[in-house]
Amino acid sequence: MESAWDAVKALASGFATTFSHLFRKPITEEYPEYKRPLPARSRARIILTRDPDGGERCVACYLCSAVCPVNCISMEAAERGDGRRHAAWFRIHFGRCIYCGLCEEACPTAAIQLTPDYELCKRSILDLVYEKEDLLVDHQGKDPEYNFYKYAGVATGVADKGEHINEEEPVNIRSNIT
Ligand code: SF4
Ligand code: SF4
Numbered sequence: 001m002e003s004a005w006d007a008v009k010a011l012a013s014g015f016a017t018t019f020s021h022l023f024r025k026p027i028t029e030e031y032p033e034y035k036r037p038l039p040a041r042s043r044a045r046i047i048l049t050r051d052p053d054g055g056e057r058c059v060a061c062y063l064c065s066a067v068c069p070v071n072c073i074s075m076e077a078a079e080r081g082d083g084r085r086h087a088a089w090f091r092i093h094f095g096r097c098i099y100c101g102l103c104e105e106a107c108p109t110a111a112i113q114l115t116p117d118y119e120l121c122k123r124s125i126l127d128l129v130y131e132k133e134d135l136l137v138d139h140q141g142k143d144p145e146y147n148f149y150k151y152a153g154v155a156t157g158v159a160d161k162g163e164h165i166n167e168e169e170p171v172n173i174r175s176n177i178t
Pocket of ligand 2: 057058059060061062063064065103106107108109110111112
């Protein structure tokens with residue numbers, strides 16, 4: 001049977017724990033005064049990046065739109081005189097986006113990227129519809145070196161056949177005959 005002394009000891013031990021917490025530094029982080037830095041791989045607001053030459057990376061291939069499970073990406077493709085494709089307009093409805101990152105995985109040009117910026121709260125749902133001018137940034141995001149047109153075999157003035165990165169010289173078919 002528990003004695004009165006045991007009860008006092010249990011009570012004292014409980015108070016000792018409470019008392020020890022009185023002198024600890026609080027660990028509460030007061031948002032929004034303090035914004036915890038998030039890892040670069042965090043998935044929140046989406047941007048459209050540029051290649052190191054400053055050109056738009058997006059070639060309007062529709063892959064991100066096709067893979068998006070909630071159909072919140074739409075665009076219209078256009079082509080410049082030199083054959084380089086781009087999006088005439090590009091739209092993301094952040095009210096529907098679930099930040100799954102599949103669009104970034106599917107993108108062949110590293111154009112579309114998710115960022116750690118999670119502060120997307122708006123009073124009106126329509127304010128969460130971002131147009132191309134809201135999405136396009138002036139930097140390369142997570143992939144500072146990648147330049148799709150220096151790998152792709154499209155003659156857009158960036159490089160000639162055989163001059164793209166990792167590309168072999170064109171084969172002279174006549175030399176194969178002899
Ligand atoms: S993160 Fe997912 S839901 Fe959001 S736009 Fe990309 S594919 Fe769609
Ligand atoms: S963002 Fe990427 S996947 Fe989407 S249309 Fe542009 S190039 Fe294609």
